[in-house]
Amino acid sequence: MVEVVVGVDGGATKTEAAVISYSGELMAIGQAGPSNPAALPINEVCGNLTTSILNAITKVGSGVNVAVLSISMAGYIGGAWNSEIRGCLLRGLGDYLRGARIYLTEDIEAAHASAFLTGDGVVGILGTGSNFYGKYMGRRARVGGWGHLIDDEGGAYHIGAMGLSAVVRSYDGRLGETGLVKCALQQYSASTVEELVTRIYTAKDVKGSIASFARCVFEAARNGDREALAILRGETEEVALALATVIRRLNAPELPVALMGGTYTANRDLWKPMIEGELGRLMGRVVSIGEQLIRQSCAASIIPLNAGERFGENYLTRLVETCRVQA
Missing domain, CATH: 3.30.420.40 (ATPase, nucleotide binding domain)
Structure with missing residues:
Protein backbone atom coordinates (compact mmCIF):
# COMPACT_ATOMS: atom_id res chain seq x y z
CA MET A 1 0.00 0.00 0.00
CA VAL A 2 1.47 3.33 -1.12
CA GLU A 3 0.85 6.28 1.20
CA VAL A 4 0.24 9.59 -0.54
CA VAL A 5 -0.62 13.21 0.22
CA VAL A 6 -3.65 14.77 -1.49
CA GLY A 7 -3.96 18.53 -1.85
CA VAL A 8 -7.24 20.05 -3.02
CA ASP A 9 -7.95 23.54 -4.34
CA GLY A 10 -11.69 24.15 -4.07
CA GLY A 11 -12.62 27.18 -6.11
CA ALA A 12 -15.67 29.08 -7.28
CA THR A 13 -15.46 27.63 -10.80
CA LYS A 14 -13.74 24.27 -10.36
CA THR A 15 -12.15 21.90 -7.87
CA GLU A 16 -8.71 20.39 -8.46
CA ALA A 17 -7.11 17.54 -6.50
CA ALA A 18 -3.42 16.62 -6.68
CA VAL A 19 -2.07 13.24 -5.57
CA ILE A 20 1.51 13.66 -4.40
CA SER A 21 4.08 11.13 -3.21
CA TYR A 22 5.88 11.53 0.11
CA SER A 23 8.95 12.56 -1.89
CA GLY A 24 7.01 15.49 -3.39
CA GLU A 25 6.35 14.15 -6.88
CA LEU A 26 3.04 15.04 -8.50
CA MET A 27 1.43 11.73 -9.47
CA ALA A 28 -1.99 12.74 -10.82
CA ILE A 29 -4.51 15.57 -11.12
CA GLY A 30 -8.29 15.24 -10.91
CA GLN A 31 -10.93 17.90 -11.47
CA ALA A 32 -14.62 18.46 -10.84
CA GLY A 33 -17.11 21.33 -10.50
CA PRO A 34 -16.97 24.19 -7.96
CA SER A 35 -16.80 23.70 -4.19
CA ASN A 36 -17.35 27.07 -2.53
CA PRO A 37 -19.46 26.24 0.58
CA ALA A 38 -20.57 29.86 0.95
CA ALA A 39 -22.17 29.83 -2.50
CA LEU A 40 -23.32 26.23 -3.04
CA PRO A 41 -25.38 23.62 -1.18
CA ILE A 42 -23.08 21.55 1.01
CA ASN A 43 -24.07 18.31 -0.72
CA GLU A 44 -22.91 19.75 -4.06
CA VAL A 45 -19.65 20.91 -2.46
CA CYS A 46 -19.05 17.46 -1.00
CA GLY A 47 -19.88 15.77 -4.28
CA ASN A 48 -17.37 17.83 -6.25
CA LEU A 49 -14.66 17.42 -3.61
CA THR A 50 -15.15 13.66 -3.64
CA THR A 51 -15.26 13.45 -7.44
CA SER A 52 -12.06 15.46 -7.93
CA ILE A 53 -10.18 13.30 -5.41
CA LEU A 54 -11.48 10.05 -6.89
CA ASN A 55 -10.59 11.21 -10.40
CA ALA A 56 -7.01 11.83 -9.29
CA ILE A 57 -6.62 8.65 -7.22
CA THR A 58 -7.95 6.35 -9.95
CA LYS A 59 -5.30 7.70 -12.33
CA VAL A 60 -2.61 6.52 -9.92
CA GLY A 61 -4.06 3.01 -9.72
CA SER A 62 -4.80 0.52 -6.95
CA GLY A 63 -2.93 0.19 -3.70
CA VAL A 64 -3.15 3.86 -2.70
CA ASN A 65 -3.85 5.06 0.83
CA VAL A 66 -4.29 8.77 1.57
CA ALA A 67 -2.25 9.53 4.68
CA VAL A 68 -2.85 13.30 4.60
CA LEU A 69 -5.72 15.14 2.90
CA SER A 70 -5.46 18.94 2.82
CA ILE A 71 -8.39 20.86 1.34
CA SER A 72 -8.25 24.61 0.75
CA MET A 73 -11.58 26.17 -0.28
CA ALA A 74 -12.91 29.50 -1.45
CA GLY A 75 -15.66 30.76 0.85
CA TYR A 76 -14.54 28.57 3.73
CA ILE A 77 -14.98 30.06 7.20
CA GLY A 78 -12.88 28.41 9.89
CA GLY A 79 -14.91 25.74 11.66
CA ALA A 80 -18.05 26.11 9.55
CA TRP A 81 -19.14 23.00 7.64
CA ASN A 82 -16.27 20.95 9.14
CA SER A 83 -18.40 18.06 10.36
CA GLU A 84 -20.50 17.95 7.17
CA ILE A 85 -17.48 17.97 4.87
CA ARG A 86 -15.51 15.42 6.88
CA GLY A 87 -18.54 13.18 7.10
CA CYS A 88 -19.25 13.20 3.37
CA LEU A 89 -15.59 12.62 2.51
CA LEU A 90 -15.42 9.59 4.77
CA ARG A 91 -18.61 8.22 3.25
CA GLY A 92 -17.47 8.77 -0.32
CA LEU A 93 -13.79 7.95 0.07
CA GLY A 94 -13.74 5.63 3.07
CA ASP A 95 -11.66 2.96 1.34
CA TYR A 96 -8.90 5.50 0.66
CA LEU A 97 -9.02 7.52 3.87
CA ARG A 98 -8.41 4.90 6.54
CA GLY A 99 -6.52 6.79 9.24
CA ALA A 100 -6.09 9.88 7.05
CA ARG A 101 -5.41 13.18 8.76
CA ILE A 102 -7.72 15.78 7.22
CA TYR A 103 -7.03 19.53 7.11
CA LEU A 104 -9.56 22.16 5.99
CA THR A 105 -8.51 25.76 5.32
CA GLU A 106 -9.46 28.84 3.31
CA ASP A 107 -8.14 29.11 -0.25
CA ILE A 108 -5.96 32.10 0.61
CA GLU A 109 -3.70 29.77 2.63
CA ALA A 110 -2.97 27.64 -0.44
CA ALA A 111 -2.59 30.76 -2.57
CA HIS A 112 0.10 32.03 -0.19
CA ALA A 113 1.89 28.68 -0.23
CA SER A 114 1.70 28.56 -4.03
CA ALA A 115 3.79 31.74 -4.19
CA PHE A 116 6.00 31.54 -1.10
CA LEU A 117 5.92 27.83 -0.09
CA THR A 118 6.62 28.02 3.66
CA GLY A 119 8.19 31.49 3.53
CA GLN A 292 2.63 31.91 -8.47
CA LEU A 293 5.26 29.13 -8.37
CA ILE A 294 3.14 25.98 -8.15
CA ARG A 295 -0.47 24.90 -8.65
CA GLN A 296 -2.73 25.73 -5.71
CA SER A 297 -3.81 22.10 -5.39
CA CYS A 298 -0.17 21.15 -4.84
CA ALA A 299 0.31 24.12 -2.53
CA ALA A 300 -2.56 22.91 -0.34
CA SER A 301 -0.38 19.92 0.54
CA ILE A 302 2.18 22.28 2.12
CA ILE A 303 -0.25 23.60 4.75
CA PRO A 304 -0.07 20.49 7.00
CA LEU A 305 3.69 21.06 7.37
CA ASN A 306 2.82 24.03 9.59
CA ALA A 307 0.80 21.66 11.79
CA GLY A 308 3.73 19.31 12.33
CA GLU A 309 3.33 16.86 9.45
CA ARG A 310 6.59 15.56 8.02
CA PHE A 311 7.06 14.32 4.47
CA GLY A 312 10.21 13.46 2.51
CA GLU A 313 13.42 15.41 3.12
CA ASN A 314 13.30 17.10 -0.30
CA TYR A 315 9.51 17.36 -0.50
CA LEU A 316 9.34 21.07 -1.32
CA THR A 317 12.15 20.94 -3.88
CA ARG A 318 10.52 18.09 -5.77
CA LEU A 319 7.08 19.69 -5.45
CA VAL A 320 8.31 22.84 -7.18
CA GLU A 321 9.88 20.75 -9.95
CA THR A 322 6.75 18.71 -10.69
CA CYS A 323 3.95 21.17 -9.85
CA ARG A 324 5.38 24.34 -11.35
CA VAL A 325 2.93 26.74 -12.98
CA GLN A 326 3.79 27.22 -16.64
CA ALA A 327 4.16 30.84 -17.74
Whole structure:
Protein backbone atom coordinates (compact mmCIF):
# COMPACT_ATOMS: atom_id res chain seq x y z
CA MET A 1 0.00 0.00 0.00
CA VAL A 2 1.47 3.33 -1.12
CA GLU A 3 0.85 6.28 1.20
CA VAL A 4 0.24 9.59 -0.54
CA VAL A 5 -0.62 13.21 0.22
CA VAL A 6 -3.65 14.77 -1.49
CA GLY A 7 -3.96 18.53 -1.85
CA VAL A 8 -7.24 20.05 -3.02
CA ASP A 9 -7.95 23.54 -4.34
CA GLY A 10 -11.69 24.15 -4.07
CA GLY A 11 -12.62 27.18 -6.11
CA ALA A 12 -15.67 29.08 -7.28
CA THR A 13 -15.46 27.63 -10.80
CA LYS A 14 -13.74 24.27 -10.36
CA THR A 15 -12.15 21.90 -7.87
CA GLU A 16 -8.71 20.39 -8.46
CA ALA A 17 -7.11 17.54 -6.50
CA ALA A 18 -3.42 16.62 -6.68
CA VAL A 19 -2.07 13.24 -5.57
CA ILE A 20 1.51 13.66 -4.40
CA SER A 21 4.08 11.13 -3.21
CA TYR A 22 5.88 11.53 0.11
CA SER A 23 8.95 12.56 -1.89
CA GLY A 24 7.01 15.49 -3.39
CA GLU A 25 6.35 14.15 -6.88
CA LEU A 26 3.04 15.04 -8.50
CA MET A 27 1.43 11.73 -9.47
CA ALA A 28 -1.99 12.74 -10.82
CA ILE A 29 -4.51 15.57 -11.12
CA GLY A 30 -8.29 15.24 -10.91
CA GLN A 31 -10.93 17.90 -11.47
CA ALA A 32 -14.62 18.46 -10.84
CA GLY A 33 -17.11 21.33 -10.50
CA PRO A 34 -16.97 24.19 -7.96
CA SER A 35 -16.80 23.70 -4.19
CA ASN A 36 -17.35 27.07 -2.53
CA PRO A 37 -19.46 26.24 0.58
CA ALA A 38 -20.57 29.86 0.95
CA ALA A 39 -22.17 29.83 -2.50
CA LEU A 40 -23.32 26.23 -3.04
CA PRO A 41 -25.38 23.62 -1.18
CA ILE A 42 -23.08 21.55 1.01
CA ASN A 43 -24.07 18.31 -0.72
CA GLU A 44 -22.91 19.75 -4.06
CA VAL A 45 -19.65 20.91 -2.46
CA CYS A 46 -19.05 17.46 -1.00
CA GLY A 47 -19.88 15.77 -4.28
CA ASN A 48 -17.37 17.83 -6.25
CA LEU A 49 -14.66 17.42 -3.61
CA THR A 50 -15.15 13.66 -3.64
CA THR A 51 -15.26 13.45 -7.44
CA SER A 52 -12.06 15.46 -7.93
CA ILE A 53 -10.18 13.30 -5.41
CA LEU A 54 -11.48 10.05 -6.89
CA ASN A 55 -10.59 11.21 -10.40
CA ALA A 56 -7.01 11.83 -9.29
CA ILE A 57 -6.62 8.65 -7.22
CA THR A 58 -7.95 6.35 -9.95
CA LYS A 59 -5.30 7.70 -12.33
CA VAL A 60 -2.61 6.52 -9.92
CA GLY A 61 -4.06 3.01 -9.72
CA SER A 62 -4.80 0.52 -6.95
CA GLY A 63 -2.93 0.19 -3.70
CA VAL A 64 -3.15 3.86 -2.70
CA ASN A 65 -3.85 5.06 0.83
CA VAL A 66 -4.29 8.77 1.57
CA ALA A 67 -2.25 9.53 4.68
CA VAL A 68 -2.85 13.30 4.60
CA LEU A 69 -5.72 15.14 2.90
CA SER A 70 -5.46 18.94 2.82
CA ILE A 71 -8.39 20.86 1.34
CA SER A 72 -8.25 24.61 0.75
CA MET A 73 -11.58 26.17 -0.28
CA ALA A 74 -12.91 29.50 -1.45
CA GLY A 75 -15.66 30.76 0.85
CA TYR A 76 -14.54 28.57 3.73
CA ILE A 77 -14.98 30.06 7.20
CA GLY A 78 -12.88 28.41 9.89
CA GLY A 79 -14.91 25.74 11.66
CA ALA A 80 -18.05 26.11 9.55
CA TRP A 81 -19.14 23.00 7.64
CA ASN A 82 -16.27 20.95 9.14
CA SER A 83 -18.40 18.06 10.36
CA GLU A 84 -20.50 17.95 7.17
CA ILE A 85 -17.48 17.97 4.87
CA ARG A 86 -15.51 15.42 6.88
CA GLY A 87 -18.54 13.18 7.10
CA CYS A 88 -19.25 13.20 3.37
CA LEU A 89 -15.59 12.62 2.51
CA LEU A 90 -15.42 9.59 4.77
CA ARG A 91 -18.61 8.22 3.25
CA GLY A 92 -17.47 8.77 -0.32
CA LEU A 93 -13.79 7.95 0.07
CA GLY A 94 -13.74 5.63 3.07
CA ASP A 95 -11.66 2.96 1.34
CA TYR A 96 -8.90 5.50 0.66
CA LEU A 97 -9.02 7.52 3.87
CA ARG A 98 -8.41 4.90 6.54
CA GLY A 99 -6.52 6.79 9.24
CA ALA A 100 -6.09 9.88 7.05
CA ARG A 101 -5.41 13.18 8.76
CA ILE A 102 -7.72 15.78 7.22
CA TYR A 103 -7.03 19.53 7.11
CA LEU A 104 -9.56 22.16 5.99
CA THR A 105 -8.51 25.76 5.32
CA GLU A 106 -9.46 28.84 3.31
CA ASP A 107 -8.14 29.11 -0.25
CA ILE A 108 -5.96 32.10 0.61
CA GLU A 109 -3.70 29.77 2.63
CA ALA A 110 -2.97 27.64 -0.44
CA ALA A 111 -2.59 30.76 -2.57
CA HIS A 112 0.10 32.03 -0.19
CA ALA A 113 1.89 28.68 -0.23
CA SER A 114 1.70 28.56 -4.03
CA ALA A 115 3.79 31.74 -4.19
CA PHE A 116 6.00 31.54 -1.10
CA LEU A 117 5.92 27.83 -0.09
CA THR A 118 6.62 28.02 3.66
CA GLY A 119 8.19 31.49 3.53
CA ASP A 120 6.98 34.99 4.37
CA GLY A 121 5.23 37.34 1.95
CA VAL A 122 1.97 38.97 0.92
CA VAL A 123 -0.37 37.44 -1.63
CA GLY A 124 -3.45 38.75 -3.37
CA ILE A 125 -6.07 36.74 -5.25
CA LEU A 126 -7.84 38.67 -7.99
CA GLY A 127 -10.41 36.30 -9.43
CA THR A 128 -14.17 36.62 -9.40
CA GLY A 129 -13.66 38.18 -5.97
CA SER A 130 -10.53 39.33 -4.17
CA ASN A 131 -8.61 38.49 -1.01
CA PHE A 132 -5.28 39.59 0.49
CA TYR A 133 -3.15 37.78 3.05
CA GLY A 134 0.32 38.00 4.50
CA LYS A 135 2.69 36.14 6.81
CA TYR A 136 5.76 37.46 8.58
CA MET A 137 7.73 35.94 11.46
CA GLY A 138 4.78 33.87 12.64
CA ARG A 139 2.30 36.76 12.41
CA ARG A 140 -0.58 36.83 9.94
CA ALA A 141 -2.84 39.53 8.52
CA ARG A 142 -5.80 39.32 6.18
CA VAL A 143 -7.53 42.16 4.34
CA GLY A 144 -10.65 42.05 2.19
CA GLY A 145 -12.33 38.93 0.95
CA TRP A 146 -15.67 39.88 2.51
CA GLY A 147 -17.73 38.84 -0.48
CA HIS A 148 -19.08 40.42 -3.65
CA LEU A 149 -22.10 42.08 -2.03
CA ILE A 150 -20.10 44.40 0.23
CA ASP A 151 -16.41 44.15 -0.75
CA ASP A 152 -14.11 42.38 -3.24
CA GLU A 153 -12.61 45.38 -5.04
CA GLY A 154 -10.22 44.19 -7.72
CA GLY A 155 -12.29 41.10 -8.47
CA ALA A 156 -14.13 40.50 -11.74
CA TYR A 157 -17.56 40.96 -10.17
CA HIS A 158 -16.73 44.39 -8.78
CA ILE A 159 -15.05 45.49 -12.01
CA GLY A 160 -17.95 44.17 -14.07
CA ALA A 161 -20.51 45.90 -11.86
CA MET A 162 -18.66 49.21 -12.14
CA GLY A 163 -18.49 48.76 -15.90
CA LEU A 164 -22.21 48.06 -16.22
CA SER A 165 -22.94 51.05 -14.02
CA ALA A 166 -20.95 53.17 -16.46
CA VAL A 167 -23.03 51.71 -19.32
CA VAL A 168 -26.38 52.78 -17.88
CA ARG A 169 -25.02 56.12 -16.66
CA SER A 170 -23.69 56.86 -20.13
CA TYR A 171 -27.00 55.81 -21.67
CA ASP A 172 -29.13 58.10 -19.50
CA GLY A 173 -26.75 61.06 -19.77
CA ARG A 174 -24.91 61.08 -16.44
CA LEU A 175 -21.62 60.13 -18.15
CA GLY A 176 -20.16 60.89 -21.54
CA GLU A 177 -19.85 58.40 -24.35
CA THR A 178 -18.04 55.13 -23.67
CA GLY A 179 -17.23 52.07 -25.74
CA LEU A 180 -18.50 49.98 -22.83
CA VAL A 181 -22.07 50.42 -24.13
CA LYS A 182 -21.35 48.70 -27.45
CA CYS A 183 -19.36 45.94 -25.76
CA ALA A 184 -22.18 45.31 -23.28
CA LEU A 185 -24.85 45.06 -25.96
CA GLN A 186 -22.70 42.61 -27.90
CA GLN A 187 -21.73 40.48 -24.92
CA TYR A 188 -25.27 40.09 -23.61
CA SER A 189 -26.86 39.82 -27.09
CA ALA A 190 -29.12 42.80 -26.40
CA SER A 191 -30.38 45.37 -28.88
CA THR A 192 -31.12 48.08 -26.29
CA VAL A 193 -29.83 49.03 -22.85
CA GLU A 194 -33.27 48.25 -21.41
CA GLU A 195 -33.04 44.71 -22.79
CA LEU A 196 -29.48 44.47 -21.46
CA VAL A 197 -30.60 45.32 -17.93
CA THR A 198 -33.41 42.78 -18.09
CA ARG A 199 -31.00 40.06 -19.22
CA ILE A 200 -28.67 40.79 -16.33
CA TYR A 201 -31.34 40.84 -13.63
CA THR A 202 -33.00 37.66 -14.90
CA ALA A 203 -29.80 35.67 -15.48
CA LYS A 204 -29.61 32.27 -13.83
CA ASP A 205 -26.18 33.18 -12.46
CA VAL A 206 -26.34 36.93 -11.83
CA LYS A 207 -22.94 37.03 -10.13
CA GLY A 208 -21.23 35.22 -12.99
CA SER A 209 -23.06 37.28 -15.58
CA ILE A 210 -21.87 40.55 -14.05
CA ALA A 211 -18.33 39.25 -13.45
CA SER A 212 -18.01 38.29 -17.11
CA PHE A 213 -18.29 41.96 -18.09
CA ALA A 214 -14.87 42.66 -16.55
CA ARG A 215 -13.45 41.44 -19.86
CA CYS A 216 -15.08 44.39 -21.64
CA VAL A 217 -13.70 46.85 -19.10
CA PHE A 218 -10.12 45.66 -19.66
CA GLU A 219 -10.63 45.57 -23.43
CA ALA A 220 -11.98 49.12 -23.46
CA ALA A 221 -9.16 50.31 -21.20
CA ARG A 222 -6.62 48.88 -23.65
CA ASN A 223 -8.32 50.93 -26.35
CA GLY A 224 -8.00 54.09 -24.28
CA ASP A 225 -11.65 54.41 -23.22
CA ARG A 226 -11.80 57.14 -20.59
CA GLU A 227 -14.49 55.56 -18.40
CA ALA A 228 -12.91 52.10 -18.50
CA LEU A 229 -9.52 53.56 -17.56
CA ALA A 230 -11.12 55.45 -14.67
CA ILE A 231 -12.68 52.22 -13.38
CA LEU A 232 -9.39 50.36 -13.67
CA ARG A 233 -7.47 53.14 -11.92
CA GLY A 234 -9.96 53.00 -9.04
CA GLU A 235 -9.65 49.22 -8.78
CA THR A 236 -5.86 49.52 -8.91
CA GLU A 237 -5.89 51.97 -6.01
CA GLU A 238 -8.01 49.58 -3.94
CA VAL A 239 -5.78 46.58 -4.69
CA ALA A 240 -2.65 48.56 -3.81
CA LEU A 241 -4.30 49.85 -0.62
CA ALA A 242 -5.20 46.31 0.45
CA LEU A 243 -1.66 45.05 -0.15
CA ALA A 244 -0.14 48.05 1.64
CA THR A 245 -2.50 47.53 4.57
CA VAL A 246 -1.37 43.92 4.99
CA ILE A 247 2.26 45.04 4.88
CA ARG A 248 1.60 47.83 7.41
CA ARG A 249 -0.23 45.52 9.82
CA LEU A 250 2.69 43.09 9.72
CA ASN A 251 5.17 45.97 10.17
CA ALA A 252 7.35 44.52 7.42
CA PRO A 253 7.79 47.16 4.68
CA GLU A 254 10.15 45.02 2.56
CA LEU A 255 7.91 41.94 2.33
CA PRO A 256 7.68 40.43 -1.17
CA VAL A 257 4.31 40.57 -2.93
CA ALA A 258 2.68 38.14 -5.35
CA LEU A 259 -0.62 38.30 -7.22
CA MET A 260 -2.68 35.56 -8.86
CA GLY A 261 -6.23 34.70 -9.86
CA GLY A 262 -7.92 34.53 -13.24
CA THR A 263 -8.76 38.22 -13.54
CA TYR A 264 -5.17 39.24 -12.81
CA THR A 265 -3.42 36.63 -14.93
CA ALA A 266 -5.67 37.26 -17.95
CA ASN A 267 -4.78 40.97 -17.82
CA ARG A 268 -1.30 40.91 -16.31
CA ASP A 269 0.26 42.82 -19.20
CA LEU A 270 -1.92 45.86 -18.54
CA TRP A 271 -2.58 45.62 -14.82
CA LYS A 272 0.74 44.56 -13.30
CA PRO A 273 2.61 47.82 -14.02
CA MET A 274 -0.37 49.85 -12.81
CA ILE A 275 -0.50 48.00 -9.48
CA GLU A 276 3.28 48.08 -9.07
CA GLY A 277 3.27 51.83 -9.62
CA GLU A 278 0.46 52.56 -7.16
CA LEU A 279 1.79 50.20 -4.48
CA GLY A 280 5.25 51.68 -4.93
CA ARG A 281 3.79 55.15 -4.41
CA LEU A 282 2.08 54.05 -1.19
CA MET A 283 5.15 52.21 0.13
CA GLY A 284 7.75 54.75 -0.99
CA ARG A 285 9.86 52.11 -2.72
CA VAL A 286 10.15 50.23 -5.98
CA VAL A 287 7.82 47.21 -5.98
CA SER A 288 8.14 44.17 -8.20
CA ILE A 289 5.13 41.83 -8.07
CA GLY A 290 5.97 38.14 -8.05
CA GLU A 291 4.14 35.20 -9.55
CA GLN A 292 2.63 31.91 -8.47
CA LEU A 293 5.26 29.13 -8.37
CA ILE A 294 3.14 25.98 -8.15
CA ARG A 295 -0.47 24.90 -8.65
CA GLN A 296 -2.73 25.73 -5.71
CA SER A 297 -3.81 22.10 -5.39
CA CYS A 298 -0.17 21.15 -4.84
CA ALA A 299 0.31 24.12 -2.53
CA ALA A 300 -2.56 22.91 -0.34
CA SER A 301 -0.38 19.92 0.54
CA ILE A 302 2.18 22.28 2.12
CA ILE A 303 -0.25 23.60 4.75
CA PRO A 304 -0.07 20.49 7.00
CA LEU A 305 3.69 21.06 7.37
CA ASN A 306 2.82 24.03 9.59
CA ALA A 307 0.80 21.66 11.79
CA GLY A 308 3.73 19.31 12.33
CA GLU A 309 3.33 16.86 9.45
CA ARG A 310 6.59 15.56 8.02
CA PHE A 311 7.06 14.32 4.47
CA GLY A 312 10.21 13.46 2.51
CA GLU A 313 13.42 15.41 3.12
CA ASN A 314 13.30 17.10 -0.30
CA TYR A 315 9.51 17.36 -0.50
CA LEU A 316 9.34 21.07 -1.32
CA THR A 317 12.15 20.94 -3.88
CA ARG A 318 10.52 18.09 -5.77
CA LEU A 319 7.08 19.69 -5.45
CA VAL A 320 8.31 22.84 -7.18
CA GLU A 321 9.88 20.75 -9.95
CA THR A 322 6.75 18.71 -10.69
CA CYS A 323 3.95 21.17 -9.85
CA ARG A 324 5.38 24.34 -11.35
CA VAL A 325 2.93 26.74 -12.98
CA GLN A 326 3.79 27.22 -16.64
CA ALA A 327 4.16 30.84 -17.74
